[in-house]
Amino acid sequence: MRDSATSLNPLDLLASMFDSGRGAYALDEAAWRAALALPVFDGLDEAARMRLRGLVQGLLADKAFSGAGGLEMDAAMATTIAAFAVLPVLELEENWYAGWVEVVVYPGEFIFDGEQMDETGVVHHVRHARSGEAMAGGPLVLSWQDVQGSGRGEGFNVVIHEFAHKLDMRNGEANGRPPLHAGMDPAAWAEVWLAAYDDLCRRVDDGEVTQIDPYATESPAECFAVLSEYFFEAPHVLHAEYPEVYGQLVQFYRQDTLARLRQAGGIIGT
């Protein structure tokens, strides 16, 4: 989730699930071309773009995309969201987004009104404005306005953020530690992330204006989601600030986004 209003409640979500057929949208060619022209996709070769396209079609078939709060969902919107959503799993083998169905899209920020568990396992009633929300085993919710601000190479991508929470939830509650691949070192992952999280929390507490969005200091889960946004959208920032986190994410996502974007000669330069 991400603090950033329309109201979000479980009854709305239930209603939307009955309104929308699963897999109601096919890939929209114009939206696909427009998405791929965004900086976040720079440097992907033709083979990678074809694989990405296949994953987009798979996600559109697998998930039920529906509008809420007055938003009329269409194939172009679903295609744009799916294009961002599958970029993190481009090089992963299994279906990391299995086990849930619904993607709900509001026109802008919405109010999340519900129960949330804190780091110590205590459940609180919370009410926050959100640009996105990922519920364990349940829907993924997005603000279309924030989707439209994503993909520009500026370190912000609400779709990647919420889908990163879904990856994190593959092994239980979101805690900043998704299932790691064979060959990855869990101790190294824990050490590197804790060091970065502690450092960022300290800098934010000291009043420093950091290049990384301070929302990453909300919890280790938010740290993973926010730094995943930077990994894809502005890897030069993440690499400069926390190179070891960058290295762990190269292993996890199996992509070297910095090398790819440098090769493309885009905004990152050399």
Ligand code: ZN
């Ligand atoms: Zn979040």
